[in-house]
Each structure stands twice: as C-alpha cells, then as structure tokens.
Amino acid sequence: MKAVKQKHIEEIQNIVKEGRVLIDKSDRFSYSFDGSFGTFLPDAVIQTKSVEELAALVKLANREQIPVYPRGQSTSLSGGPLPVKGGLVFDLSVMNDVLEIYEEDLVAVVSPGVLTSAVHQAAEQRGLMYPPDPSSSHVSTIGGNLAENSGGPRGLKYGVTKDYVIGLEVITPEGEIIKTGGKTVKNVTGYDLTKLIVGSEGTLGIITKAILRLIPKPVASATVMAVFNSLVDAGSAISKILSAGILPSKMELMDQSSITAVENYEPLGLPTEAEAIILIELDGHPLALEDEVKKINELCHSVGAEEIRIPKNKAEEAEIWRARKLVSPAIVRIKPTKISEDATVPRSKIPQMCQRLQEIRDKYNIHLVVFGHAGDGNLHPNIICDKNDKEEMRRVEQAVAEIFTTAVELGGTLSGEHGIGLMKAPFMEMELGTAGLEMMKRIKKVWDPNNIMNPGKIFPEPGQKLELS
C-alpha cells in the first residue's frame, strides 16, 4: 500500500473534471469515520458522478497501489467504509441522479447515491414495492445497502437486498467497467457475478449502477402486538404462527430492557412488566389479513400470551412501530457507546440464544439489551457501555467474542446483516474454516491483484484481534 503523493493529486485533479477533489484536512476528517469505531484519515476524497472518471481513477490507483475506499452515507455498523490504510475515498453519495422505474418490467434502475427510502417511495408511487428495508433506509444509500447486502425486518417474508438485485454496472479493481446480469429475473448465463459482488463490502469493485427487482405492492397491512411474561413463550408463539401457514412481513422481538428503555425515553404505554413483546406485521389481501389476525390472536393465547393488542386505526399502528424504531435512540441514553451486534441463529435456536445472551450479560457484568428480527433468527444484542472506560471495554470485547462463538456453536453466523468489515474479520476463520476462507481469498486475489479495493476489510490480517477501545 502506497500513500498519495503530490504528483498523484495533480493527476487526479486532471482526471476529475465533473466533480471535486477534497484535500483539506477538515474536509477529509468528515470522511474518517462511520457508524462503528475508530477514525482513519484518507489522503483525498473524490466526488464525481462520472463513471468514466471513477474508472480512470481506479486505473491510476491500481498502477500506483493506492487504496480506494468507496462510501455511501457511512451508516455502517461494522466499519465497511473506513479508510483504514489511508488513500482515496470515493464519495458515491453524490451519484444520486438515476432512479428509473420500469413498471411493466417490475424493475428499477438506480445509481448508488440514491437513498434507499427514495427507492421505496418511487416504487410505491407506481403501486410497486422494493421490499428490503434496513432500519437506516431513510439515511443510507442503496449503494451502501448493495455493498453490505443489507437486511431489515422484512427479511422474514421477503429476503434481503441480494434477493432483489438482478443486474449491476461495476468498476473492477483494475478500472474496467463491466455489466453483470440484466433486467430479467431469470438469468443463468455464466457465473452469478451480481450476487458475488452484492455483499462483498466494496472489496471486489465499485457498484455504479444497479437493476433492482420490484414486486406489486401488497394491497393492505395489519399489525398485532403480543405481550409475554416469558421469552420462551414468545419464541414458541413465533414457531406456532409460521407452522400455521402464516408468513408475516415482520416479526420483531423486544426484551424487557428494550421495552423499559423506550418507555423511559418516551412514554408510549408499553407493558414494562413484560419479559418480551412481539410486534407482528402482516401484508396482503385485506380479507386474508382479517382471518390471519384472528388466528394469530388464538395462537398467541394458546402459548400463554398475557395480552394481545390490535391497533384500531393507522395512528395506533404507527405508534406500535414507533416503539420499535425508538429502541436504538432510547438505549444510547443509558450510556454513550452502543455496540450493535447481528449474530444470527437458525429460527428454532432463538430461545436458546436468548438464554445464552443472559448468561453472557451476567458473566461479564455488561448492560445488554436484546431486540431484533426474531422471525428470521436475526437478533440484535446491543451492549451499552462507555468507550472511555478501558476496563469496561475489555469486558465488552470478551462478551462480543463470546456472542460470536455462541452464534456459530448454535449453527448460526457472525453476521446476519451488518457485514464483517473491520470488526468481525478476526472471527471469519472460526465460522468458515481454513479451506472455505482460502477459496474466498483466491477470488479477492485474482480480481484485485494489488489489493487496492477497500483493503484491511473482511479478511483478517495476521494476529488481528477485536479492539473497541
């Protein structure tokens, strides 16, 4: 890895005609952090809408072995866009001008800087839906979602970002512009580079355009809140509902700590004495929903629900979902640092995972809050701490490592939707084994021989450990 020299800056400035090159320290500082930990100053930041200019810059970077860090709005919780080796940051949030909906093809074409919520809105205006809905969708870019293969609550019924990407325009690590896939849902022409690149966290190239699959927007939706005095009963309710042939669009769990935190933050009348609540959203035909809400009511009561709340109107419904949205802002009031994990287990292991999380909380004496997408096994254990307290952070590091190990032991994965980035790289081999990790490294090496695309991510460096302090 080489640093950016003055002669490079001049060459870069000659290439970038349609945009800007930021080299002031104050400008660069704004690009030194994301939603995770650590600050790393890039040597220069590029803003341009021109794919050709970006490709030319990648050719330069490849020739000179300068690191390239593509970036959207940097809401990443795993360090994906951090410029850990310096070099160039490509601010792709400026590429926000393409958002085309092809109604008859059920397809959207987007540039990477478009906000995910803008894709949602554009689709809905035509009676269509782009299902992936990471909680950050109102601030995160679709490009960031593609790089990280973002999930969200609707994963249960609709899958994740990758399931809706059918084509890409990509700048390879050697500066070639390639197209993968296309506008058809069925395409088996050669290897699936689309699904290889989506979720590769910017290590295999730069996504400059994407073709997204849309679906007809469901005609109606309905919400149910079920209150439980036992986490295990809540888990059973989830299984019962799915086994009854009902596939909700969302099934979100909040444990007692998150209920209390939200209620302290903004009183919404949540049942603070409950051990868990499940928030369920159904979508589809109104007649089907009516019947399914009735069945869910019966099923939850049959496994010991304390109470079922069915909102009477859209305002009450919105209030229930507001409770779930407030968990993150509410818990950071307890202590300043929030470590949001996304270890994911097979659905049936949710009760066991909850049990193990409580043990880890007690063992390391940490403040742990559990909520998340229970319907698809993707919990969010959040540790609330203070990053200035070194002693506490060491306990937190040990707890995080044990959460990862537990998820893998239960047949799950390190990361359901946040990505590996910087934080989870040291744990990759534990999940994948030496040979599995080796096959990934080979792809990286042969696509990016000079290791210029987002270097320092995903693949652990020798002796690399989790460090949060």
Added chain:
Amino acid sequence: MKAVKQKHIEEIQNIVKEGRVLIDKSDRFSYSFDGSFGTFLPDAVIQTKSVEELAALVKLANREQIPVYPRGQSTSLSGGPLPVKGGLVFDLSVMNDVLEIYEEDLVAVVSPGVLTSAVHQAAEQRGLMYPPDPSSSHVSTIGGNLAENSGGPRGLKYGVTKDYVIGLEVITPEGEIIKTGGKTVKNVTGYDLTKLIVGSEGTLGIITKAILRLIPKPVASATVMAVFNSLVDAGSAISKILSAGILPSKMELMDQSSITAVENYEPLGLPTEAEAIILIELDGHPLALEDEVKKINELCHSVGAEEIRIPKNKAEEAEIWRARKLVSPAIVRIKPTKISEDATVPRSKIPQMCQRLQEIRDKYNIHLVVFGHAGDGNLHPNIICDKNDKEEMRRVEQAVAEIFTTAVELGGTLSGEHGIGLMKAPFMEMELGTAGLEMMKRIKKVWDPNNIMNPGKIFPEPGQKLELS
C-alpha cells in the same frame, strides 16, 4: 487433459469401498448423453455415497489432470453433464439418502441425488413448500437443479432455485470439503460462495449436500385460462394483471402451434382457433383468491380476451395444467428432434420477442412452437426438426443463433434457466463482453487451476461454434 489409465483405475478401485466403479463399455455408454445433443464416452463411472471417497477421487484427478463430470439424472437441455473430454463421471444420483425437514427452522437438508419432486412432497407433508418447480422435477435430481440454477413456472412469484439455497457442502476442484452459508436466511459472513456455486454448472466443485429454505405452504390455489385472438393482447393482459397488484404463482403462455399440437396429441377441448392462451395459477388465502380471480376476469376482458375459463373443480383445473405439460411430448410427434431454447427478455418485451420469433421462423423456414413462462419473460421457443436432415439443421443453427442475438438485443439473456453448458458457450462473449467474461474465467482458473471440473463447458474454446448436426 489426460485420459484414465489402468493404474488410475486400480487406484480408483482402492479408494471406492462403499460404491462401484463402472468400466464396461455398455455401462459407460449409458452415461454418454443427456437431454441435449451429442454422445461422449467417459473412461469410467463412479457411484458412491461417500463424500470422503469422492473428495479423494477429486484429489487423484487433480493430481493426474483427469476430467471429472458430476451428473444427476442428466435431463439437461444444454449439455451440462456431457463428458466431452472423457475422464470420470461421478453418478451423484446414488447420493439420495438425505432428505431432512427442519420444520421450525423452515429448512430442508438434502443430498444431491434426491429427486426434486421428493423435496416437494416431503415439504408439503409438513405444511411447507419448496417453491422451485422445473418441469422436469419428477425425474431430475435436486443436485442437477442446484448446478444449473433451475427455474420453472413459479419463477414469476417465487424466484428460482438459487433463491432457496442458503448453504452447501462442496468438494473443491482440489478435493477439499468446504461448507458455505448455513441454516440462516440472513448471512453476510464473507463472499456468497453458495450463490456463486449454485448455477456454476459443475465447473467450480461438486455439491454433496445443500440446505434449502422452505416457506409455509399457501392455503389454497386457483386457476384461470384466458383465450386471446392476438398475441399482443395476451401480452397486455399479463402487464395489466401485474400492475393491478396481483402476483400469480404461474402465468404460462401457449401460442397457436402449441395449442394445436396438444389438441392433436390428446383432445382436451382447447381453443385451436385462438392465437394464444394464458394459463394463470394463483395461490394464497382462499378469500383473496376469490377476489383476484374476479379481477383477472375483468382485466382480461378489458384488453380483448375472447373467453375466460374458470375450472369448476380440481379435476377441471388439473386438465388445464395437463394441457401445458403435454406441449413437449405433443410437439415431438411432429418431427423427431426438438430444440428447446430458453432465451429470456424483460417482461415488457414479450410481444416484441414473439413478433421477432415469427420473423425468424419465416426467414429460415423452420417449424417453431412458442410457449413458456410469459409472466417472467422466460419463453421457450422450440424448434421441431430432424437431426438427420443436414440441410435443415444448418438452417436451424442459424435460426438458434438469431434467437440468441435477438434476446440480447432486447435487453435479455441467452439462457433463463437451461444453462450454458456446451450449446451456448460460443455466444457468451456477445452477452457478457470481453471484460465480464474475463472476470468469470479468473474465478474458474484460480479455483480449478488444472481445469478438471466439467471441462469444455460454459467457457467457449477458440473458434467454437454451435453445432447441432
């Protein structure tokens, strides 16, 4: 590429303790063809259920540079399993002993030799569904479906095989056993090797186990047949239905040639004077279906449907779908050779594609029948001919090449669901471009440095042309 020598046979026989090694010419002949063209005799055929034995054989083959051809039931229409360079065929249809359903996890674990229809049945017995349903599902193995990323009529609503594979056990081309993905729907730990290997047509490794995602089985289904005197009106009906927020599980098109062929084969009372019929299947909640059938009736009439048939009972419903199933057997009665293509276009281009197909039919004076999965743009233009008629086959070759070019010109793809295999390799670069194809080749090279896994497939050899005679 090296041939198998006597010393290799002895070493192979020493490795294979739990299965059989077939070397008689008559045995090997049964493994020399598939559902496409050409016969190629392998040097030996291996049947074993042992993953360790298969891995040891791959190590041997890699050391000695002997080609390895994995194979299921060989229903491939693109030449996927043909042992074009001799060497070893691995008959994975014998690995049919694992078919486990994990109801609470909504997951199935299967070995590659299990028939796809057996997966369907096992899931349905538990109130679940494995959605991908290639037309060959009663005879094809799940392993073959995985290798080719099979589609089928339900692609419209439910996607393709790949969308339901969340984990694999794979023998790499160097004989290592790796695991990819797992039992969780959300998993972003490293590159998505699962979706890279599914659909790679046996060129990147041998799938020895797969974890499939299941969904709750829809409670009910309904069928509608719509009859049109114009192909364009049929296309409009499809768009109208989708824009109305209705997402059928199947939307199949049959043109006049296919209607007539079926009616001559087995009189089912089909409207032989119609230019096209659309067969629609809906699934979901019974109350929703009732309403959607009514809407489809209105929408089809509004764009000029001649007639709508709604079956009164399950027997009438079965008869409608039987008509669609009979297209393939019916058309081979016209002439002995059937070339089944699967060029796929964006949904909105279906009427244009139909128009172009009629022009190609007239230009080359061929017998062309068009049917297929119109709802997702995946048509099946079938050419009926006689492979012994050299002059006719040359016209057919030109027509096939023009079908491919047309699909790509209309923004579509060479292959929606049959795979590239041997037949479409010469057309890869036209769709992917030089740089795109190069990035695929790099993955092949670095995973399989000795090119032993299914050599001769996907990637065109210098000067390779389509040959059907």
